[in-house]
Amino acid sequence: MNIAVIGTGYVGLVTGTCFAETGVNVVCVDIDKKKVAMLRNGEVPIYEPGLDALLERNLDKNRISFTTSLQKAIKDCDAVFIAVGTPPDEDGSADLKYVLGVAREIGQHMEDYKVIITKSTVPVGTSYKVKAAVEEELVQRGVRIPFDVASNPEFLKEGSAVDDFLKPDRIVVGIESKRAEKVMRRLYKPFLMNGHPLLFMDIFSSEMTKYAANSMLATKISFMNDIANLCELVGANVDLVRKGIGSDSRIGNKFIYPGTGYGGSCFPKDVQALVRTADEYGHSLEVLKAVEAVNYRQKTTLVEKIKKHFGNDLKGKHFGLWGLAFKPKTDDMREAPSLVIIEELKALGATIRAYDPVAMHEAERILGDSIEYAKDEYDVAIDADALIVVTEWSEFRMPNFRILEKLMNERTIFDGRNIYDPEEIEEIGFNYYSIGRAAVT
Numbered sequence: 001m002n003i004a005v006i007g008t009g010y011v012g013l014v015t016g017t018c019f020a021e022t023g024v025n026v027v028c029v030d031i032d033k034k035k036v037a038m039l040r041n042g043e044v045p046i047y048e049p050g051l052d053a054l055l056e057r058n059l060d061k062n063r064i065s066f067t068t069s070l071q072k073a074i075k076d077c078d079a080v081f082i083a084v085g086t087p088p089d090e091d092g093s094a095d096l097k098y099v100l101g102v103a104r105e106i107g108q109h110m111e112d113y114k115v116i117i118t119k120s121t122v123p124v125g126t127s128y129k130v131k132a133a134v135e136e137e138l139v140q141r142g143v144r145i146p147f148d149v150a151s152n153p154e155f156l157k158e159g160s161a162v163d164d165f166l167k168p169d170r171i172v173v174g175i176e177s178k179r180a181e182k183v184m185r186r187l188y189k190p191f192l193m194n195g196h197p198l199l200f201m202d203i204f205s206s207e208m209t210k211y212a213a214n215s216m217l218a219t220k221i222s223f224m225n226d227i228a229n230l231c232e233l234v235g236a237n238v239d240l241v242r243k244g245i246g247s248d249s250r251i252g253n254k255f256i257y258p259g260t261g262y263g264g265s266c267f268p269k270d271v272q273a274l275v276r277t278a279d280e281y282g283h284s285l286e287v288l289k290a291v292e293a294v295n296y297r298q299k300t301t302l303v304e305k306i307k308k309h310f311g312n313d314l315k316g317k318h319f320g321l322w323g324l325a326f327k328p329k330t331d332d333m334r335e336a337p338s339l340v341i342i343e344e345l346k347a348l349g350a351t352i353r354a355y356d357p358v359a360m361h362e363a364e365r366i367l368g369d370s371i372e373y374a375k376d377e378y379d380v381a382i383d384a385d386a387l388i389v390v391t392e393w394s395e396f397r398m399p400n401f402r403i404l405e406k407l408m409n410e411r412t413i414f415d416g417r418n419i420y421d422p423e424e425i426e427e428i429g430f431n432y433y434s435i436g437r438a439a440v441t
């Protein structure tokens with residue numbers, strides 16, 4: 001089988017490479033010439049564990065190639081996956097200009113039957129907009145070429161994207177024809193070895209499933225953050241509360257860890273987009289509006305603790321920051337809590353020196369020289385008035401506190417991920433502030 005994948009970001013590149021791994025011939029397209037040149041050389045422009053080895057193997061076998069020409073890529077393919085970005089518009093709704101732009105381009109160049117699959121996260125109804133855009137171009141050309149549209153939302157997680165794609169919990173496909181179902185069934189058959197389901201449904205339900213899933217996950221996080229904040233006020237320990245509720249199988253113990261709020265390219269934008277969609281239909285999603293508001297507040301919770309400890313004027317204060325990416329095992333900093341924390345601390349006059357195991361290049365691209373960049377986790381601590389843990393990379397979990405205390409001005413840690421045990425920290429004589437647990441001072 002031959003497929004084309006349009007967009008080689010986190011989703012497109014993983015999709016293309018994993019399909020190639022099953023023996024499918026894949027042509028990936030991106031408008032970013034630099035990216036395409038890198039990928040042709042086997043260089044992966046993002047940090048994603050396992051992806052470079054998989055790409056190299058499939059390049060060697062000539063099962064995957066990269067081009068900037070959509071026309072060439074779709075020439076002989078049975079299916080085209082649209083995996084370009086859908087960033088939030090100014091009002092929070094998903095900006096569809098890239099998806100629909102690609103749809104028009106497909107309509108301008110396709111010569112025979114194809115299934116055109118929307119893999120990007122798109123509001124309900126978008127696959128039909130894709131269909132209309134393709135049809136319009138075919139009419140313009142004065143040709144009649146059969147095609148089907150399908151919706152196939154992606155559930156991979158950055159940091160474990162390859163594994164998630166190769167061994168998915170489920171695959172959701174929205175279709176409106178048996179012919180498209182047959183193509184999708186063939187393509188996904190190799191990924192069903194672990195017995196997890198391939199769920200066919202109508203296109204509206206498939207598009208909605210993606211937003212409902214991300215919104216449910218974001219709700220769990222905001223709910224737990226809100227409970228954590230209350231735990232602090234009433235003198236409860238959120239770690240114990242989490243274990244207490246997580247052992248109820250109806251609740252489950254996953255995704256109920258408090259922290260500095262969710263970030264990344266998906267939860268913030270998808271929650272916002274679903275709220276806007278509902279508003280358009282005259283239905284107010286009150287729970288999700290609260291989820292958003294709580295998350296916004298949570299991103300500043302460490303700054304509030306810092307102000308309580310040092311006062312509102314942070315001029316002359318210098319902080320070391322561990323973790324810039326929105327979560328471990330990725331270099332993605334989109335909507336990362338670190339960005340809000342850095343901005344607020346700088347506005348109060350503080351200086352910051354930061355370290356992240358893989359997101360340093362991305363940080364320099366986004367933040368320029370507004371902060372200092374450290375060469376490792378201990379370099380961050382030199383002359384720091386406090387250390388702020390923002391991302392729970394595993395290398396931050398067992399630091400040598402004796403080295404830290406020698407390097408730092410003051411023995412104080414603000415932990416936005418609860419990665420240390422307050423009792424152990426008390427024994428070694430640090431001030432310690434975490435989320436939803438009593439402070440150690």
Ligand code: NAD
Pocket residue numbers: 006007008009010011012029030031032035083084085086098101102119120121122154155156157158265266
């Ligand atoms: P990304 O920003 O990393 O990549 C998008 C790519 O599309 C870029 O390389 C860009 O150059 C390319 N592009 C834009 N217009 C193009 C065009 N006309 N032709 C060819 N290429 C074009 O985005 P991403 O994180 O991979 O997300 C893609 C979609 O998948 C989004 O809708 C997102 O919500 C969804 N999604 C993302 C994740 C994730 O974890 N990142 C998970 C599930 C779903």
